[in-house]
Amino acid sequence: MSPSRHRHPLWTRAFHGFNLVVFLVMAASGLQIYNAHPVFGGRGGATVPELFTLGGWLAGGRDWHFGFMGLCALNLGLWIALLIQRRRDRLAQSSDLATLNASSNLARRRLAAHRLIYTLMLVLLAFALMTGLAMYKPAQFWWLSGLFSFGELFGATSWHTLRVAHLATIPAIAFLTLAHATLSWRVGGWRLWRSMLA
Amino acid sequence: MNERLEALLQGKGKVPEFRRDQVDPAALLVNSFNGVPRLDPARYRLRVDGLVRQPLQLNLADLAALPQHEITIRHVCVEGWAAIVCWSGVRLADVLALAGFSSLGGYVAIESADQFFTTWDIASALHPQTLLATGMNGAPLPVANGAPLRLASPIKLGYKLSKWVTGLEVISSLDPLRRGTWEDNGYEWFAGL
Numbered sequence: 001m002s003p004s005r006h007r008h009p010l011w012t013r014a015f016h017g018f019n020l021v022v023f024l025v026m027a028a029s030g031l032q033i034y035n036a037h038p039v040f041g042g043r044g045g046a047t048v049p050e051l052f053t054l055g056g057w058l059a060g061g062r063d064w065h066f067g068f069m070g071l072c073a074l075n076l077g078l079w080i081a082l083l084i085q086r087r088r089d090r091l092a093q094s095s096d097l098a099t100l101n102a103s104s105n106l107a108r109r110r111l112a113a114h115r116l117i118y119t120l121m122l123v124l125l126a127f128a129l130m131t132g133l134a135m136y137k138p139a140q141f142w143w144l145s146g147l148f149s150f151g152e153l154f155g156a157t158s159w160h161t162l163r164v165a166h167l168a169t170i171p172a173i174a175f176l177t178l179a180h181a182t183l184s185w186r187v188g189g190w191r192l193w194r195s196m197l198a
Numbered sequence: 199m200n201e202r203l204e205a206l207l208q209g210k211g212k213v214p215e216f217r218r219d220q221v222d223p224a225a226l227l228v229n230s231f232n233g234v235p236r237l238d239p240a241r242y243r244l245r246v247d248g249l250v251r252q253p254l255q256l257n258l259a260d261l262a263a264l265p266q267h268e269i270t271i272r273h274v275c276v277e278g279w280a281a282i283v284c285w286s287g288v289r290l291a292d293v294l295a296l297a298g299f300s301s302l303g304g305y306v307a308i309e310s311a312d313q314f315f316t317t318w319d320i321a322s323a324l325h326p327q328t329l330l331a332t333g334m335n336g337a338p339l340p341v342a343n344g345a346p347l348r349l350a351s352p353i354k355l356g357y358k359l360s361k362w363v364t365g366l367e368v369i370s371s372l373d374p375l376r377r378g379t380w381e382d383n384g385y386e387w388f389a390g391l
Contacts, residue, residue, distance in 0.1 A: 037277035043227070058276065059384035138272060138280075139213040139353050139391040146214075157222065159272065159280040 008195050015079050016196055022072045023177070025064060026128075027170050028054035032061025039163045069132060076125050092119035107187075114183040121176045128169035135162050204388045205321055212327055213352040216270045216282045221335055225281035226273060228342050231379060235311040235362050242346050244293070244330075248307070248367035251298030258346055261332065264288040264296070269327050271352035273359070274391055276380075285350035286333035291324040294368065303368035308349065311362040316378035317369075318358065319388070327352050330363065355389040 032053035038045030055061030083091060096112035103109055134145040138159075151161030184192050239258055247253040254260075268286040294306070299320075306323045308316050322328060328351040332339055339345040344361025351359060357380045381387045 033278060037275070037279045039278070042279065057384075059386075062276070062386070137391055138274060140208065142214050157220075157225070157280075157282070163278065 011082060013196055015075065018075055022068055022075060023173060025054060025068045026072060027174075028052060029061045029064035029068070030167075030170065032056075033058065033065060034167065036061075039160075039167050066136065069129070069136070072125070073129055076122070076129070080122060090115065092116045110183060110186050114180070114187050117176055117179050117183060121173065121180060124169060124173055124176060128166065128173070131162055131166040131169070135159075135166065204390045205319060208322070208353060208390050210321070210325070213271065215352075216272065218270055218284060220282045221270060221284050222282055223335055225279070226283055226343070227275070227279060227281070229275070229277075229356070230312070230342075230361075231314050232312040234342055236341060237311055237346055237362060237364075239346050242364075244347060244363065245365040246293060246297040246367075247365075248369050249300040249303035250294075250368055251300070252296075254293075254297045256293070256296075258332070261288055261293075261330070261347070264292050267329060268333075269329060269350065269352065271327065271350070273350070273356060275356040276385060276389075283350070284335050285329055285331040286336075287329045287331035287347070287350070289326065290328045290330050290349070290366075291326065293330060293366065294323065297368075299368045302370050305369050305372055307365075307367040307369055308360045308363055309365035309367070310360045311364050314360055314362075314379050315376070316358055316360055316381065317372055317387075318354070320368075322351070322353055322390070325351065325353055328354075353391050355386075355391060357385060358389050 031048040032055045035047040035053060036058040037043065038047055040046070053061065055064045092112075092115040096115050099108055099112040100116070103112075130144065131148075134141055134148065138145040145158060145162065148161045148165065149158040151158055156164075184196075188195075242258055244256040244261065245254070246256065265288065266286060267289055268284060270282065270284040272280050273283045274280045290306075304320050306318045306320060308318065328349070331344070331348050331350040332346060334340065334343055339348065344363070347363045348361040349359040349363060358378075376382065377387050378385075
């Protein structure tokens with residue numbers, strides 16, 4: 001192990017580890033809540049196997065979900081603030097799209113795609129928080145919940161639209177996480193992974 | 199601490215209501231804890247006591263004589279489903295005021311004919327959209343939905359909105375072992391929306 005080996009700053013590494021935990025807890029406790037009244041099918045709809053849920057029953061699932069919601073929001077807010085203050089250049093910019101469109105340099109294309117994906121992950125996490133909050137406190141945040149009335153155009157209540165949108169953040173974030181891991185491997189290989197893990 | 203924070207966030211203002219044509223009767227599911235009690239409307243009395251100047255026994259005519267209100271709101275169940283419902287009836291605040299509730303009473307305990315029990319913070323009970331409903335979607339309240347009298351409010355989860363309400367007691371503090379049928383089983387007590 002060379003002494004000059006690159007390591008990401010502690011806060012970056014802590015964020016990665018913590019976020020993985022938060023995502024797993026939020027997804028598992030969210031699926032517990034899902035099971036109380038499946039978004040698809042309602043009463044009698046197919047439920048998620050207990051193995052993938054957290055909390056034991058609805059009240060426990062809600063406690064985990066809303067407990068970690070605060071941590072998740074704090075974590076995301078702090079991360080975005082730090083990024084903007086210290087590493088603004090690392091976030092995706094419109095030039096990344098241009099690179100993807102025009103560049104024939106494979107390494108540059110990968111880096112651009114990588115930046116786009118992890119920036120999108122931040123946006124998606126914010127979206128998950130927003131849709132969750134709109135259902136957790138629909139009376140306080142009536143304006144936020146009201147934004148989702150666009151579903152009425154297609155015959156879905158704003159509530160159903162919210163539930164589907166919130167649930168969809170699980171596969172979306174899982175997919176982006178996979179893409180993020182793959183691309184970081186392509187960009188930096190084992191060296192980059194190791195610099196993030198330890 | 200959490201209770202005070204939630205109460206602070208909740209605000210005292212009215213929650214914007216929905217249009218009548220957004221009411222979806224099929225979306226309102228019925229959860230019952232202990233069957234469906236049938237109360238004789240002629241013999242029905244709502245008991246109001248505890249920290250009040252004037253304990254009351256109100257019949258349905260007494261309630262009908264109070265100012266009537268209508269709210270079209272989203273009824274949200276802890277299970278995750280929700281339904282837009284139009285409720286009509288009297289304000290819980292008007293009933294409590296009629297009994298002259300004491301400012302020492304921080305909570306209201308609500309008893310139902312099916313032994314269901316819950317407790318509310320007084321601020322939520324006094325909210326202008328917290329009703330003791332006798333009507334639903336323009337018709338008399340069906341028995342399955344809590345006739346003759348049930349709670350309806352846009353600011354609390356469904357398990358706080360007791361059906362077949364028979365008694366209101368203004369109390370000064372909560373018994374930690376008896377906060378409510380569901381609350382004592384692990385559901386959140388404040389349950390604000």
